[in-house]
Amino acid sequence: MTRARGVLLVRIAGLSAAVLLLELLCRTGVVNPMTILPPSDMLTAMLDLLSAGDLNDGMMQTFSTIAIAFVLAIALGTAAGAVIHRIPRLRAVLDPLLASYYSIPTFIFYPLLVALFALGKTPLVILGMMSATPAVIISTLAGLDSVPQVLLKLARAQRLGRLRTLGWIILPQCLPRLFSGFKLALSYALIGVIAGEFLLSGTGLGYAISFAYQSFDNRAMYGAMLFVLLAAITANGLLFVWEDRLARRRMKQ
Amino acid sequence: MSTPPDPHVVMEGVVRRYDGPPPVHALGPIDLSLARGEFFSVVGPSGCGKSTLMDVLCGLATPTAGTVRFEGRALHGEVPDGIGVVFQEDASLAWLSVRQNIAFGLRLSRLPAREITERVEHAIAFMGLRAFADHYPAQLSGGMRQRVCIARTLVLRPRLILLDEPFGALDQQTRLLMGDELLRLWRETNATILLITHALDEAAMLSDRVGVVSARPGRFIDLVETGWPRERDSRIVSDPRFGAITARLWSSLRTESLKTMGVVT
Numbered sequence: 001m002t003r004a005r006g007v008l009l010v011r012i013a014g015l016s017a018a019v020l021l022l023e024l025l026c027r028t029g030v031v032n033p034m035t036i037l038p039p040s041d042m043l044t045a046m047l048d049l050l051s052a053g054d055l056n057d058g059m060m061q062t063f064s065t066i067a068i069a070f071v072l073a074i075a076l077g078t079a080a081g082a083v084i085h086r087i088p089r090l091r092a093v094l095d096p097l098l099a100s101y102y103s104i105p106t107f108i109f110y111p112l113l114v115a116l117f118a119l120g121k122t123p124l125v126i127l128g129m130m131s132a133t134p135a136v137i138i139s140t141l142a143g144l145d146s147v148p149q150v151l152l153k154l155a156r157a158q159r160l161g162r163l164r165t166l167g168w169i170i171l172p173q174c175l176p177r178l179f180s181g182f183k184l185a186l187s188y189a190l191i192g193v194i195a196g197e198f199l200l201s202g203t204g205l206g207y208a209i210s211f212a213y214q215s216f217d218n219r220a221m222y223g224a225m226l227f228v229l230l231a232a233i234t235a236n237g238l239l240f241v242w243e244d245r246l247a248r249r250r251m252k253q
Numbered sequence: 254m255s256t257p258p259d260p261h262v263v264m265e266g267v268v269r270r271y272d273g274p275p276p277v278h279a280l281g282p283i284d285l286s287l288a289r290g291e292f293f294s295v296v297g298p299s300g301c302g303k304s305t306l307m308d309v310l311c312g313l314a315t316p317t318a319g320t321v322r323f324e325g326r327a328l329h330g331e332v333p334d335g336i337g338v339v340f341q342e343d344a345s346l347a348w349l350s351v352r353q354n355i356a357f358g359l360r361l362s363r364l365p366a367r368e369i370t371e372r373v374e375h376a377i378a379f380m381g382l383r384a385f386a387d388h389y390p391a392q393l394s395g396g397m398r399q400r401v402c403i404a405r406t407l408v409l410r411p412r413l414i415l416l417d418e419p420f421g422a423l424d425q426q427t428r429l430l431m432g433d434e435l436l437r438l439w440r441e442t443n444a445t446i447l448l449i450t451h452a453l454d455e456a457a458m459l460s461d462r463v464g465v466v467s468a469r470p471g472r473f474i475d476l477v478e479t480g481w482p483r484e485r486d487s488r489i490v491s492d493p494r495f496g497a498i499t500a501r502l503w504s505s506l507r508t509e510s511l512k513t514m515g516v517v518t
Binding site: 148150153157158160164168 | 340360
């Protein structure tokens, strides 16, 4: 067995043990099952919601909003990162602001966005984008910083033009760092959109959780929560596998 | 400085200044002519402008004054066809295998695929990389990566090869062996080679001529003809003349090195 596979097995065993413990605590009454549903009931509730199609609209709404916010964050963040990288004075001004951006709970701006754009997809997309873009800007800056001068000299010595230098040298060199930023951006977009839906929206998975919570429907609430959790883990896991494949070539020793 | 009968590269009154701040007079005036097929090395103290000299010579930097001509044509801020450059730092591309790294040099060429494959496979074999052709740079030692970079330059079949301290990061034994490979490459390709190095023994062993550069602003203060036969390898270090050449290089360079260290003004 490889070391990586061993680590994965230990990780899965640890998580399974935690879930089993929670199941046991709920079933024996140590934890009130009215407060926290046993994990097996959460799973049943989630499957019931999915088979009844109760989450279909919410899924469509939430996932499409996250996808748009994510793509816009990548486009805007990469472009902004490239511009900031080219202008050192601008970078000197923005660097501390970018570093402290994560301390700002961006969803506090949601009411303002609703006032500006009315309820609907637009304020949620902007909220998701606002949450995700700084991660992309920071990773773009780190990626561009990682391009050694010698590779730019190589590009000139090989008579590559600007576009070829970008496509053949700069982007492949930056890719691992950009990818880390994209992974973070997806997580932040998801948090921003679901938090927005939870607060004020009338649609989406965040709203479904909020509605179930306010209706004291614990089963539906935990079912929807588990679904969001699994969806987030799956999306992140896919990006992780892709990133790992990219990194494996470079890091082989 | 004497001009060879068939100059391949000519530098006339080349000066390179950087505006700063602070403004720096890095190089020159430099006058240099390299004969076709010559192996020329440049030695000098740290910071004397050796790398600047290479940048100017290959067209990566434009001289502030003076002209550089390669095969009779003046260079204007870009690297012309026929010049291959190997840098001091590791310039292998981490995301490409050895074979892909070497073929990278030919991506822009309009050669048929078969010719590209032939050239790449020849360069792989010539540089002793056959067993590592599908490895990635992270799986190779520093010396092997530098070989990959040299092979990537070789596939272009350059007529002038510029090497900026290519063995600087290698241990002494590997450097001697890489020196042998470089001599073999020089003989097989008939290219003109300009090697920049800080190692006097390396310059004395490999070159037909060695130019000694002063402390900044770099100028040639001595030019040493080694008189070695074209067929030579690292065993030449046991030749009594080798010691004499190295001693002369050091005697020219010692004061300049002390100037760089601030011991002599």
